[in-house]
Amino acid sequence: MSTKLFTFFLVVLFSLSVFSQETGDKIGATIDGVALGMTKDQVKEALKSPRSEGYDENLWLYDRLKLSVQFNTDGVVVEVMSDDPTSILMIDGKEIAVNSDINKALEILGKPDDMMKTEMVSEYYFKKQGIMLLTYADDNVIALVALQAIQ
Secondary structure (H helix, E strand, O other), X not given: OHHHHHHHHHHHHHHHHHHHXXXXXXXXXXXXXXXXXXXXXXXXXXXXXXXXXXXXXXEEEEOXXXXXXXXXXXXEEEEEEEOOOOOEEEEOOEEEEOOOEHXXXXXXXXXOOEEEEOOOEEEEEEOOOOEEEEEXXXXXXXXXXXXXXXX
């Protein structure tokens, strides 16, 4: 099981790194109140201090939310990712929750700009908004939400 989980996270990280090279300008999407372009102080105001602060100054982990926030060297958010069932991606006043149906998300976001399917996961990329949604294999339930900026 741990090998499958490790492989899953490698696929996600690889996909996000490829995706980050192709994303354009972002439109105010947030995950649990965190948006691309926020400063460390703004993230602390939204979520309080992370568990990992001090471990890696540019990668903050929030265990309670299963949320990670990646900053660039200027201390600005360039990636937000969560697989917590309570996490909410907000865009244009509409909610897309982890554990919600991908078809509902597609109604909100429209057709993805790109999609990648493997035996384990399906990833939906919305480049203009910098959004990536992930489902497991043939399941229509969103397992992970992410925002990604060009680094």
